[in-house]
Amino acid sequence: MIDLTHIRxxxxxxxxxxxxxxxxxxxxxxLWMSQAADANLSDPTAMVVATVDDQGQPWxxxxxxxxxxxxxxxxxxxLGSRKATQLKHNxxxxxxxxxxxxxxxxxxxxxxxxxxxxxxxxxxxxxxxxSQIAAWVSKQSSPLSTRGVLEAKFLEMKQKFSKGEVPVxxxxxxxxxxxxxxxxxxxxxxxxxxxxLYTRQEATSAWEIERLAP
Numbered sequence: 615m616i617d618l619t620h621i622r623x624x625x626x627x628x629x630x631x632x633x634x635x636x637x638x639x640x641x642x643x644x645l646w647m648s649q650a651a652d653a654n655l656s657d658p659t660a661m662v663v664a665t666v667d668d669q670g671q672p673w674x675x676x677x678x679x680x681x682x683x684x685x686x687x688x689x690x691x692x693l694g695s696r697k698a699t700q701l702k703h704n705x706x707x708x709x710x711x712x713x714x715x716x717x718x719x720x721x722x723x724x725x726x727x728x729x730x731x732x733x734x735x736x737x738x739x740x741x742x743x744x745s746q747i748a749a750w751v752s753k754q755s756s757p758l759s760t761r762g763v764l765e766a767k768f769l770e771m772k773q774k775f776s777k778g779e780v781p782v783x784x785x786x787x788x789x790x791x792x793x794x795x796x797x798x799x800x801x802x803x804x805x806x807x808x809x810x811l812y813t814r815q816e817a818t819s820a821w822e823i824e825r826l827a828p
Contacts (some may be wrong), residue, residue: 625717625801630808632825639796639812639821640684641773643720646684646798663689664708667701673700679711680737687722690737690788692754698787701726701757708792717801724793738782747771748778762822802828819828 616648636642658677666672673696681688689707690700701707707734709722738746756822758764800808807828812821 624803625685625718625805625807626803628800628804630798630800630810632810635810635823638684639793639798639820640682643796646713646716646718646720646783647711650711650716650718653669653716655713655715658713660711661687662710662712663697664710665697666706667696668703673697679709686724686727686790686792688733688788688790690729690734692749692752693785693787695754696754698814702790707789709791715747716785719799721797721799722791722793723795724791726789726791728790730792734780734787737788738786740781743775743780744772747775748770749786750775750780750783797826810811 647658655677659779660676660801662674663677664672664674675697677689677691677697679687680690693794705725707724707726707743709720711718711720713719730788734784738749747768750771795814797808798810798812802808805828809826809828811824813824814821
């Protein structure tokens with residue numbers, strides 16, 4: 615066994631107080647995302663996405679957030695991927711933004727709703743052309759014998775779409791996560807971290823706020 619108990623540090627960068635919380639959690643999320651981007655963090659939009667398979671086994675992977683507003687958090691994926699297959703059977707989902715350098719994290723739980731065709735096309739047409747082609751190449755989450763097979767397919771499709779626009783694959787789409795809970799975590803000295811949980815009240819769509827023990 616490798617002992618890691620000696621790896622420790624104090625969290626002293628900031629604090630989070632109830633008096634500073636906005637009524638709408640998306641306002642605080644927007645502020646924190648902006649600060650993460652301004653701090654030049656590597657991949658500030660990266661989030662851990664957790665889904666559950668039909669055996670009840672959770673799976674996690676890192677995905678990039680592409681949009682967010684009062685309606686939810688948006689990401690895109692191959693619709694044949696493991697995450698998409700699992701969301702067909704169980705639309706409940708969890709997101710985690712791990713902004714370690716700012717001693718912050720945001721955890722979101724909710725339901726993933728498929729995006730409209732118009733939303734998918736709008737985003738796809740703004741991707742770099744090589745990224746559009748890559749969407750055609752990978753049968754995401756399926757077994758692959760060698761990397762060479764993937765690279766050969768990419769070159770084949772690049773030749774095929776060398777002229778004109780790249781169409782949106784029928785097997786590519788996206789999801790909007792409608793949050794039911796959003797938790798903000800700010801590291802604190804002596805492990806006395808600040809945690810605030812926003813819970814959506816379905817009857818009114820208003821948010822209830824409560825402080826959680828660290």
